Amino acid sequence: MLVSGLVLCLNDDASGTALEAIRCRPGLELGPVEDPRRVPAVLEAPTEDASRKAIEGLEAHEGVHHVEVAFIGFDRSQESSDAARSA
Amino acid sequence: MQLDRRSFVKSAAMAAAVSAAGGKPGALSALTASSPRDVTWDKAPCRFCGTGCHVQVGVEDGKVVAITGDERADVNKGLLCVKGYNVGGILYGPDRLTTPLLRKNGRLQPISWDEALDVVAERILADPEGFAIYGSGQWTIPEGYACQKLIKGGLSNNNIDPNARLCMASAVTGFLATYGVDEPASCYEDFDDCDVLILWGNNMAEMHPVLFSRVLDRKHRGASVRIIDIGTRRTRTSDFADRYLEFEPHTDQLLLNGIAHLLLADDAWNKDFVEKHCAFRKNTEPLSLFGEPMSFDEYRAALAEYTPERVAAQSGVSIDDLRMLAGLFADPELRITSTWCMGVNQHTRGTAVNTQIHAVHLLSGHFGRPGDGPTSLTGQPSACGTVREVGTLAHALPGGRLVAKDAHRADVEKLWNLPAGRINKVPGTHTVAMWDQFCRPKKDGGDVSTIWVQVTNPGQSLPNTNRLFFPKDDLDEKFLIVSDVYPTVTTELADLVLPSAMWVEKNGIFGNSERRTQQWFKQVEPPGDARDDVWQVIAVARRLYDAGFDGMRDKDGDFLFTIRDGDGREVPVWEWERYYDVNVDRELFEEYRAFTRMKHKDLAPYDEYVAARGLRWPVVQDAEGSWHETQWRFAEGLDPYVAEGAGFQFYHSTSKDDRAQIWFHPYTPPPESPDDEFPLWLSTGRVLEQWHTATMTGRVPQLQQAMPSAYLEMNRADAAERGIQNGDRVIVRSRRGETELPVWIDGRGEPPRGSVFVPFFDETQLINRVTLDATCPISKQPDYKKCAVQVTKPGV
Ligand code: SF4
Numbered sequence: 001m002l003v004s005g006l007v008l009c010l011n012d013d014a015s016g017t018a019l020e021a022i023r024c025r026p027g028l029e030l031g032p033v034e035d036p037r038r039v040p041a042v043l044e045a046p047t048e049d050a051s052r053k054a055i056e057g058l059e060a061h062e063g064v065h066h067v068e069v070a071f072i073g074f075d076r077s078q079e080s081s082d083a084a085r086s087a
Numbered sequence: 088m089q090l091d092r093r094s095f096v097k098s099a100a101m102a103a104a105v106s107a108a109g110g111k112p113g114a115l116s117a118l119t120a121s122s123p124r125d126v127t128w129d130k131a132p133c134r135f136c137g138t139g140c141h142v143q144v145g146v147e148d149g150k151v152v153a154i155t156g157d158e159r160a161d162v163n164k165g166l167l168c169v170k171g172y173n174v175g176g177i178l179y180g181p182d183r184l185t186t187p188l189l190r191k192n193g194r195l196q197p198i199s200w201d202e203a204l205d206v207v208a209e210r211i212l213a214d215p216e217g218f219a220i221y222g223s224g225q226w227t228i229p230e231g232y233a234c235q236k237l238i239k240g241g242l243s244n245n246n247i248d249p250n251a252r253l254c255m256a257s258a259v260t261g262f263l264a265t266y267g268v269d270e271p272a273s274c275y276e277d278f279d280d281c282d283v284l285i286l287w288g289n290n291m292a293e294m295h296p297v298l299f300s301r302v303l304d305r306k307h308r309g310a311s312v313r314i315i316d317i318g319t320r321r322t323r324t325s326d327f328a329d330r331y332l333e334f335e336p337h338t339d340q341l342l343l344n345g346i347a348h349l350l351l352a353d354d355a356w357n358k359d360f361v362e363k364h365c366a367f368r369k370n371t372e373p374l375s376l377f378g379e380p381m382s383f384d385e386y387r388a389a390l391a392e393y394t395p396e397r398v399a400a401q402s403g404v405s406i407d408d409l410r411m412l413a414g415l416f417a418d419p420e421l422r423i424t425s426t427w428c429m430g431v432n433q434h435t436r437g438t439a440v441n442t443q444i445h446a447v448h449l450l451s452g453h454f455g456r457p458g459d460g461p462t463s464l465t466g467q468p469s470a471c472g473t474v475r476e477v478g479t480l481a482h483a484l485p486g487g488r489l490v491a492k493d494a495h496r497a498d499v500e501k502l503w504n505l506p507a508g509r510i511n512k513v514p515g516t517h518t519v520a521m522w523d524q525f526c527r528p529k530k531d532g533g534d535v536s537t538i539w540v541q542v543t544n545p546g547q548s549l550p551n552t553n554r555l556f557f558p559k560d561d562l563d564e565k566f567l568i569v570s571d572v573y574p575t576v577t578t579e580l581a582d583l584v585l586p587s588a589m590w591v592e593k594n595g596i597f598g599n600s601e602r603r604t605q606q607w608f609k610q611v612e613p614p615g616d617a618r619d620d621v622w623q624v625i626a627v628a629r630r631l632y633d634a635g636f637d638g639m640r641d642k643d644g645d646f647l648f649t650i651r652d653g654d655g656r657e658v659p660v661w662e663w664e665r666y667y668d669v670n671v672d673r674e675l676f677e678e679y680r681a682f683t684r685m686k687h688k689d690l691a692p693y694d695e696y697v698a699a700r701g702l703r704w705p706v707v708q709d710a711e712g713s714w715h716e717t718q719w720r721f722a723e724g725l726d727p728y729v730a731e732g733a734g735f736q737f738y739h740s741t742s743k744d745d746r747a748q749i750w751f752h753p754y755t756p757p758p759e760s761p762d763d764e765f766p767l768w769l770s771t772g773r774v775l776e777q778w779h780t781a782t783m784t785g786r787v788p789q790l791q792q793a794m795p796s797a798y799l800e801m802n803r804a805d806a807a808e809r810g811i812q813n814g815d816r817v818i819v820r821s822r823r824g825e826t827e828l829p830v831w832i833d834g835r836g837e838p839p840r841g842s843v844f845v846p847f848f849d850e851t852q853l854i855n856r857v858t859l860d861a862t863c864p865i866s867k868q869p870d871y872k873k874c875a876v877q878v879t880k881p882g883v
Contacts, residue, residue, distance in 0.1 A: 005100030007108045009307055031105050040104035042097055048789040065307055068300060069172055070165055071103035071155040
């Protein structure tokens with residue numbers, strides 16, 4: 001399981017609606033919203049690939065300007081190093 | 088409070104996110120205090136780029152288990168880029184080098200450290216003049232300093248140069264020629280304060296993403312900051328820019344002369360600033376770093392031919408856009424930050440273009456206020472701290488001293504307690520010359536017989552590697568030693584491989600792009616028999632000392648690297664078991680610190696850096712004993728060395744009158760341009776996910792999967808003309824070599840018609856077999872951004 005700490009940077013005009021839609025995404029937990037344009041969130045995904053795709057999906061979401069990644073817990077992911085090198 | 092592991096990781100992630108979102112600074116500290124008992128946290132700078140973000144490293148059971156951005160670090164305020172948050176993974180690739188290897192009967196075979204050190208010492212003893220060290224901007228400050236002392240103070244041959252010659256040498260010569268002293272006068276706060284950010288050939292969104300996000304964040308919060316991206320291909324940066332201006336490769340020189348021309352023609356230059364603080368300078372023949380003075384009238388006359396019409400016709404940038412750029416510089420109310428990196432530096436006129444960027448800022452008076460000035464960025468974490476400040480270049484000494492100057496050598500000999508005359512006055516071989524000599528038989532002028540490579544991968548990163556690296560006949564007498572952490576293109580050809588400790592497996596100090604010196608402590612053990620690079624250098628030096636090599640003794644007969652404990656007893660740090668009896672980094676840093684005051688680059692005592700998230704030099708002590716960093720240099724009230732009432736003072740002025748130099752350089756055509764046989768420009772560079780030659784990032788699954796292999800970006804029309812489809816494999820070929828790659832059309836970057844782009848990170852597709860090794864005549868930095876190639880389908 002890969003855990004990422006994210007900041008979702010939302011466009012001004014869409015922050016409310018974007019937030020509602022994003023809230024339902026699997027594996028995503030939103031943090032306290034103090035500035036509606038910069039929303040902290042935690043994303044859990046089963047693999048690195050799934051995590052990357054989920055972040056790309058968030059970035060492509062309407063109303064999302066970009067996503068900043070502030071943390072990643074990677075400790076159980078090294079088993080796949082070999083596979084990655086030979087990919 | 089103790090948390091279970093999963094809750095802990097989730098809480099850490101949320102705390103970091105909350106902190107980075109700006110909601111609750113301090114959340115992370117609270118969390119780290121409540122992490123499971125066996126997770127400890129400590130700071131370190133990121134191992135990768137020159138931005139110098141700080142991370143917090145979580146260690147459990149002797150292994151790095153979590154990374155988070157350090158919210159207390161001014162550089163990144165808790166944020167990291169995709170590489171930074173995966174930086175812990177670089178330690179745990181499955182193929183770490185863990186034992187010394189010696190080539191016997193054509194194969195690398197494990198040997199002991201004792202045997203390995205003997206081999207290195209024997210090579211030096213057999214030919215001390217022919218021994219060279221090729222290092223890097225990834226050396227820590229103590230590593231670079233130890234090598235510098237070994238080569239210049241011990242072997243007296245000056246054959247030391249770094250890979251930073253390939254990435255920022257032209258920035259160094261640009262600063263020296265303009266201000267008389269290297270490194271930016273400004274700092275990263277400029278990105279928070281500027282009204283206009285001009286990127287000169289700089290894909291900041293991918294290469295310095297955390298700094299770019301500082302500007303994006305301001306835009307996102309409604310600040311009126313304009314980003315102008317001036318480049319030869321559209322990149323991710325262009326997507327976020329307010330304006331993208333595309334110019335013909337190599338015509339940046341014309342653009343800059345065109346802006347200066349308009350400032351004069353429109354009488355929009357800052358007369359007061361120029362009259363008080365600047366002088367004019369031009370080339371000599373042959374070209375030289377400091378040139379010769381010219382008058383203002385001569386300067387104006389020299390620029391006369393760079394009319395908007397001529398510049399637009401040759402550069403492809405319209406007259407309106409050129410006027411728009413000049414108009415920005417003409418507006419004294421705006422705060423303009425110019426930034427650049429490899430696009431300007433890797434240029435056969437790299438020194439000239441650097442000085443021309445400084446020139447338009449000085450001429451217009453856009454200098455010395457927060458957000459208003461020229462600042463270059465670096466690609467490696469300590470290109471500034473180690474290479475530029477310690478001076479690990481063939482011509483330099485610590486403290487901005489030069490080997491060619493008698494008084495400078497005497498200064499260094501005094502501080503190193505060496506007999507007079509120990510340091511050689513002849514500069515050693517710069518990077519391209521070093522590898523050229525190594526790849527030639529001695530009988531043909533190949534005087535470099537042994538190179539010890541540390542912390543870099545020249546087999547992949549040198550230009551024109553077919554000439555400068557890959558095997559040739561008659562080179563049996565040559566010997567290649569490589570200290571590294573993973574197998575690379577370079578270790579494949581090495582005669583001796585030494586396994587190194589990396590990043591938080593050892594103590595270290597880096598210096599980032601904004602003059603910030605950053606310290607960290609060892610946090611985990613290196614694997615197997617991997618050992619610190621500083622130890623390797625000292626252990627070799629001791630072998631030489633024991634063998635009676637005179638250069639390893641100072642003038643009192645003491646070992647060059649004598650380190651004593653608190654009671655004054657010598658500690659045998661050349662024995663690995665005793666190496667960590669003292670903090671060798673602290674000892675070497677304190678010795679080195681004496682040099683830093685020679686050119687107003689004062690560093691604070693080591694322990695000040697232990698407490699801080701880096702400090703920007705000059706760091707000076709006040710009457711109460713507190714140490715203070717400097718954000719902006721040369722401006723009164725901001726730089727402690729500027730005299731009261733001076734306004735600005737360029738106190739290392741080459742004209743000896745406290746003035747900065749406004750340079751004129753004529754446009755000079757590139758050494759190679761597309762023609763009928765090789766009709767396309769090739770530019771090379773980097774990508775967000777992989778760092779340099781990917782020896783580290785390629786071992787991190789998240790990064791490797793995100794960007795597994797190199798590609799050739801091609802314009803759709805050029806591809807169609809050749810019957811090439813997206814994904815087709817093609818041969819890219821120059822006069823020097825070729826490699827095969829898949830084509831990416833409308834990909835991450837979009838080259839215009841007539842040019843292609845290839846990233847250089849992929850060791851299976853070596854684009855540097857193709858690139859050109861022509862260099863800037865002053866900085867000796869090669870041009871990786873422009874050469875002529877053809878692209879064909881295989882078999883055509
Ligand atoms: S921007 Fe550079 S220093 Fe910062 S996290 Fe990314 S690679 Fe590391």
